[in-house]
Amino acid sequence: MRLPALPLLLTTGLAAVVQLQERQTLAGSNICSEIASNIAGTVYYALTEEFIDGVYHYMTSSEQTPECVVEVANAQDVSTILKLVGSTRTPFAIKSGGHASNPGFSSTTGVQISVAKITEITLSADKSTVEVGLGNVWTDVYTALQGTGVNVVGGRVEGPGTGGFTLGGGYSWKTDQFGLTCDTIQSYNLVLPNGTITSVDSSTPDLFFALKGGLNRFGIVTSIVMETHAQVDMVYGGLQVFDTGSIEDLIIATQTFQTENTDPKAQVILTINGGTIPGAILLSFYDGPERPAAFDPYNNITAIIDTLEGGNRGAFATLSTTGLTKAYMDAVYNESSFYGALAIVHEGLLLSYDVEPFGDYGQYATDSAYPHNLSQLPLNLYFSWKLAAEDSYWRGIMQQSINHLTQVAMDEGIYSADLYAYPNYALDTYTGAQLYGPTNAARLRTIQAQYDPNGVMELAGGFTF
The missing domain is CATH 3.40.462.20 (Vanillyl-alcohol Oxidase; Chain A, domain 3)
Structure with a gap:
């Protein structure tokens, strides 16, 4: 079991464990309890293995201890949570694979949203596209496509999740053949900051542009539809x-x-x-x-x-x-x-x-x-x-x-x-202009203001434009 930097109080006796659980439950009793009673997914508190897994990051310096970990089951759960955290102004974060290195970008002291259970990998009948839930890591995707004769432009090493990698751009072993991962996305299944569930593709060019490198500032993406390409059996x-x-x-x-x-x-x-x-x-x-x-x-x-x-x-x-x-x-x-x-x-x-x-x-x-x-x-x-x-x-x-x-x-x-600096490699000190250039940064600010006028996504850590 992976152990992040959480208080290790198990050696102080059962009473201390119970007290910690009570404190943790009380701290998150309002928002976390309300979320728990309104979603199909599960809410976890400290000292459970699921809580530890939900907090875990590849670099322990990226971890924080939230009030609770919410393991969502579907896009409707995400919609419900965004409405609740938005109305209560509760800090939150979204974690896919946990490889973000900047503290607070995919971790929080508020509500930690985990998409670990959104793991569908569905190849279309003609094998031209595949829908990938963002709870997967890239090895899950490659394993699912093994033997189909097709593959995707995805991650190069084991571990990173499909979420942040794709939303940051995505350099791949296949980039010289097909571009970045974001260049091969046909559509994003997105929950907007107001809780609206929508599909984003070339028919909505502003959001389609923003999600190709704009990371977590425009809502929460639950799955993506990617183009596939022919894959030889052996590499x-x-x-x-x-x-x-x-x-x-x-x-x-x-x-x-x-x-x-x-x-x-x-x-x-x-x-x-x-x-x-x-x-x-x-x-x-x-x-x-x-x-x-x-x-x-x-x-x-x-x-x-x-x-x-x-x-x-x-x-x-x-x-x-x-x-x-x-x-x-x-x-x-x-x-x-x-x-x-x-x-x-x-x-x-x-x-x-x-x-x-x-x-x-x-x-x-x-x-x-x-x-x-x-x-x-x-x-x-x-x-x-x-x-x-x-x-x-x-x-x-x-x-x-x-x-x-x-x-x-x-x-x-x-x-x-x-x-400009590649967002998935950038320190949190980088500005929008350094990541996207002044023209794109201005365009992103306009899109953000249109789709998130109440600043819900500002409750989650991330780059500013």
Whole structure:
């Protein structure tokens, strides 16, 4: 069972447990009890396994202790809850997979809404689309589609939910073939802030635009209808771990891959790590059964072992560039080494810089809140650490690192003011203009005012436009 940062009072005796349950129930007695009596789903309080699962986040620094966890059964439940929290001005949050790194974006001290039970995965009769409930993680979707001959443009690693990933844009192993995940959405099943249940597609262009990168500011999406694409039975790929002595060769190989690869089915992520486990990880994917020539630049670079780490405090941060140069990637490596040397002093664990060399995926861009028609390349910083006392230090260091690398990108001629930060990688300090550009941010504010005049979604954490 997963255990987030909740008070561990079980060792103080049964009386203390009962008192905690009473306090928790009383704290949430009004709104939580009212919700419980009006929905088909279930309301959970502290010390139950369902409550712990509902609060759980991949990074413990993203967790808060709510009054109750509400596990909704359907869109009607969501409608009822939005009406209640809106009328009582109760803070709330929506959690899909729990991979948001910004505190308060998918967690709350009020009503925690979990869509974990909305797990339908329905392939259309002609296999051209699939409806996906946002309680699924991507491995659920891929498993359900296994053997059907079709697949979707979805997540690249195990764990993230389908909800925040899609509503933030969605970079995929298949992005060079079909665009971001949001470019392949045919419709969203949305509960508006006033509780109205509706379907959003190209016939409602304003909301359709807003949900493609606008995250949780326009209501709660319960399911999405995605385009499917033909999928071969076998694909080539895997994970390789390298020591620090291989990083320069990996940088050179990645620059070659970025500038010379013309095969949209081939994709890699180079992760340069500092901290307690310095080195590099190369994730490789090919949408076909055999190793492609596109991976030849990585030949003769010897890998060592496989390793993974998770479950600590942490955060993401990002910047976008128009390309990759060796000097820029050397600077990324220097950042991981420089700040990695400070890890022991400040309880740092893993300082990860993910270089993602996509191709011309912007040709598939649709009208989206997150502008990506310029095929920008997102750099993803993922830092993890042990102690809450170090939160502000490491988040500040991440921004400091981004500022330095932005200057390097400017000096290298691979930075443009017309590129914007990928929302799913961005610190909570980013503004709407930094994420969406001034034009799109203004458009999003207008749409938000139209569909949420009472500011119901402002009761949930998230970016502001």
